[in-house]
Amino acid sequence: MSLPDSDRELVTAELGRDPTPTEAALFENLWSEHCAYRSSRPLLSAFSSEGDQVVVGPGDDAAVVRLPDNDGDSDAETYVTMGIESHNHPSYVDPYDGAATGVGGIVRDTLSMGAYPIALADSLYFGDFDREHTRYLLEGVVEGISDYGNAIGVPTVGGSVEFHDDYEGNPLVNVACVGLVDEERLVTAEAQEAGNKLVLLGNATGRDGLGGASFASEDLAEDAETEDRPAVQVGDPYSEKLLIEANEELVDDGLVQAARDLGAAGLGGASSELVAKGGLGADIELERVHQREPNMNALEIVLAESQERMCYEVRPEDVEAVEAIAAKYDLGYSIIGEVTAGNYVCTFEGETVVDVPAEFLADGAPMNDLATVEPSQPSRDRPDVDLQSAFEAVVGAPNTASKRWVYRQYDHEVGARTARKPGDDAALLAVREAGTGVALSSGAVPAWTDCAPYDGARAVALENATNLAAKGATPLAAVDCLNGGNPEKPEVYGRFSAIVDGLADMCRELSIPVVGGNVSLYNDSVAGPIPPTPTLAVLGAKAGYDAPPTALDGSGTLLLVGRGSDALGGSELLAQEGGSDTFPTLPENAGDVVAALAAVANDDATLAVHDVSNGGLAVTLAEMITSAAGADVAVDDAVALFEETPGRAVVETADPAAVEAAFDGIAPVTTLGEATDDGTLRLSVGDENLAVDAEAIASLRDVLASELD
Template identity: 70%
Template sequence: MSLADSDRELITTELGREPTAAEAALFENLWSEHCAYRSSRPLLGAFDSEGEQVVIGPGDDAAVVALPDPETGEPGETYVTLGIESHNHPSYVDPFDGAATGVGGIVRDTLSMGAYPIALTDSLYFGPFAEDHPKYLFEGVVEGISHYGNAIGVPTVGGSVDFHPDYEGNPLVNVACVGLLPADRLVTAVAQKPGNKLVLVGNATGRDGLGGASFASEDLAEDAETEDRPAVQVGDPYAEKLLIEANEVLVEEGLIESARDLGAAGLGGASSELVAKGGLGAEIELEAVHQREPEMNALEILLAESQERMCYEVAPENVERVEAVAARFDLGASVIGEVTEGNYRCTFEGETVVDVDAEFLGDGAPMNDLPAEEPAVPDTELPDPDLEESFEAVVSSPNTASKEWVYRQYDHEVGVRTSVKPGDDAAVVAIREAAGLGDDALSEDAEGIGLAISAGGAPNWTASDPEAGARAIAVENATNLAAKGARPLAAVDCLNGGNPEKPDVYGGFSAAVSGLAEACADLSVPVVGGNVSLYNDSATGPIPPTPTLAMVGTKRGYEAPPLSASPEGDLLLVGDRPDRLGGSEYLARFGGSDRFPALPDDPAGFVDSLAAVADHPATLATHDVSHGGLAVSLAEMVTDEAGLEVSLSGDPAAALFAEGAGRVLVQTTDPDAVREAFAGIAPVARIGEGTDDGVLRVDVGETDLTYDAAGIRERRSTIAAELE
């Protein structure tokens, strides 16, 4: 990329001169789509980001939300941070380092708020395994995430994995992080006072990652894997672990006035944004930056995206102590300048290379006014395969099959907080601090707050209908939380799309944003932050509009009903029975098209009622019905110890494979309590009961489907089988 003529003209007018080479490169990166959201920002106002629990909303490195006080239920003095980011292009060029540094970046966003990272999720989107290249990308990405997350000691507790042909040339890697902090430790990215020093702490600066922000703002070229490799950062998780612990000491001792992690556009991006948020400027000496490569020039020092680095604003009297803490953890520390009341000014060996207004640099990019075509409504053309063949194909599809091959590579128990582990509808982690219990083991008698976490998207849904599919993603994530007894608290999104300059692509992206915003508002879930990744286009074409949502909710205590069936108890299906198959894995396997199913009329009421039912003492198991429809949910519930005997009415294909959001299976010894909880909210139907033989029997139409737990496990091990 290079600075667009219209941008250069605007910058030249503002400066009253031609920009220097360093200024032009800095503007190119900070005014890129990746940093300035020039095509998406006009749409983001649709999201409601306010609520009494919201401490800091969009605009900082991560959002901050207050957890409810266990006694009063009102927002308390224990906070969590929420952040999400994409590392899509880097993960195509170098899957291991691209994905690994995505983890590192979102963890440092957490650190910059004064929080300690306690949980990660990863939502991954790839092309089918019919070709070798998607397999190579998939294995590299999973290895990169596990290597980095495991090494820094932050558990990866959830996420999603989806396959779709349109990701073959451009996979997506979306990583979210949750952090924890008491209210009195909160730090922001708003510079506080002229005269304070700017201190760079962490790894030495090299030439890796140069131009990463601009690289992420253009379509992937056919030769990207070789030509764009220098734009991919190289991570060092062991240095990140040291940085995590050093940051903990710095925050605990009150040594930090403000902080920003070095991500997109490197030092130039972090330091200019820090002072711009405070309406201030800076004087920076670039040669003062500690470097690992000889003879780096001003532009390289300014824009390198070398990892594991933080920029801190520090009061002059605290600089020596900050340097001592950095030395204790074997980290470099450089006093690179100070906060001023003037321009953002960088010098190199006595020469001024940047002298601009920081707010103009950070917020002066003009927004794009792009044409959008409304997505087409699909016709109804349905296949008619054998029902047994359909069941086996859908249950064994990589999209609906077990993701154990992925999450078993992650350390999801480090930190001794994970109560509900990966593989369930949502993870649950213990927040003992909210009840003043300290960092003790999960077996403590006293109960704190359980923080439930769900993250994911649904490309089949949004490819079929971007708006309705995005609405369903919000309802789906909220349902996942409620199935474990939690009520939603807040969410962050990662909005992935293709080239916005194409009207059909921008139309689909716009519709997805609108649908997601409306559904979160209906659920009363504030969207407190997020990330936008556009230009996910390659020689194979654009990706489908792919909104990923990471949502958290809270409950009293850490226990939750399991996903797995019990040998006893009635099996109830709660929710409307959809009669449309749009967006389903069934159509993806066998061809055809249909409109997307209708969503619940009262999604907030459904979620609230489900959370109450999940915590009812008679509830034995709960499981969301979504991807793959009822067929997959039933198959996932069966174990060697517990089977299910089920009878379904209506059209067999719709009964088994429709994927309308806002449905759940509840196994209980008190069906009347469930009916009472959902009275006026959603229909409740008894569809079967538990058995003690580990067999799934489904009577649907004129077909009897019978599979034992071992047979289901074998069919659902598709991903592992493909990769072994």
């Protein structure tokens, strides 16, 4: 680790002296791209984060959103927390521990707000599925997520899995967490008062994860899997479970004034940010930190990213009660210092090793002014398509195939809140405290943003909102994880800037405040940069916990709602057949379309709803077929079958006129055909016909399970 010369000059000018080695390392990590968002923060003002439902917006460990009360049984207002994090570089170097500790970190962000974690969603991006290295990474990441999430008792209810050649040297692991809290228990990461004690609770500090923040702010080198292993933390889910329960008791008893989890930059990051947010300082005695390894020095104690640790601000009179709870749950415990009105100061064995203004350390990093190159637009070069081979290739592609192999390894029902399980358009959770169903959709489609970064990002936002609407939910708020390559390359930064603007613009069109998130840059390796990837996790709400299924009932009329586009850009068809095309045109009244679909989904006459996205109408219909329900469908041509314009859905209904009325003046409603009770999908596409039964479709769609089991 080394502090860049330009940053060292700023630090020296501020302090009036050269920084100590520990100070230099602290600044290097807290001023890294990973912590300070030096290249992305100038772009993030594009997002709108305000709304009547927003209680805590960007800047804390997690955002907090107010739920509508549908006759719940709580006297206090019910809030949900939302957070999302990336653990990309660690998951390449060590897929199991990298992914597992990503889960642990986002759960502790939830605890920091006084909330109890109730759901996880993971969005995963890997290289070509046919490569052995991709499968190794996929298996390790899924095992890490499942082992950690299952052990701590937090259900993984949704997410996405995508494959694209350009993730070969740098996979992405983006994990979102939803928590539950009420207005009386809410805690923030803002220190409250000088004289309060700083308490470190949880696992002992070791040397794992040293320099993790700076490691995450650099391109992955060819030898990263061996040379960067010490920068990856090692998780202990059983200690995390104890920490979850201890945190719940601490908050219940009113013992926490402020809290921050120890993630990037370890103790130095958490404690300095906590006091800086309150405009305060701290005196910390590093030798008082409970340690796992002998002879640790000051720099190691400050920067180690050992997992399952929390930093709490506690009133002096409450210290004994906190210590008793730590002992009850057999958790390590240290009173490491106190909040002050001065500088952020750390001593080690009587020597002052850090003495800096807290706000300068936490928020003083200068922003980068980087050059951009406007993304180019694709040309139109469509392939000739044979219906049967194209259908089999698209429906059986790893991107559109069933992700059952992944989500069956996750415990998605622990906590007894999961009303709609993984594999549906969106997860649905029963928040009985407010009588409200909470829907969650998370993901991105890299083929879309690779083809057209701005419009592809707009499509990602619309796709996630449509997923919620298909379950009858109205979007409340979103958090994003913005992943890009090396921002110092103008072409890469231009594409990254475009996804930020696209995501922000569509979220504004949909009236979805973006209340928090994460940025991960330098996802670049010897294989090249990743596609710009704007993972969006959107939360919605509805009265009650019922929702229409995706599977056909077999007795209704099939309607396609929403306007399609004569464009195949970013489609799975082009990925399989070759060629290029412009990106689909998105609706100008996206908010109205989403609202109309949610209303239709809640209609008693609606039998099934499934959105149209990856793979187009072909994949949507294939996913709706069961052994007991089929469909007879006619469309004009192959483009209509395989184009992927979001904001559309297939609705099976017993009352077509009601659906047409709901979309009158908003979007077209097209009759596709009728559902049947024979378990066969019959397609008439122009002059071509195809019939595929449920068993054949299941065989096509089971490619992940067949190759990985």
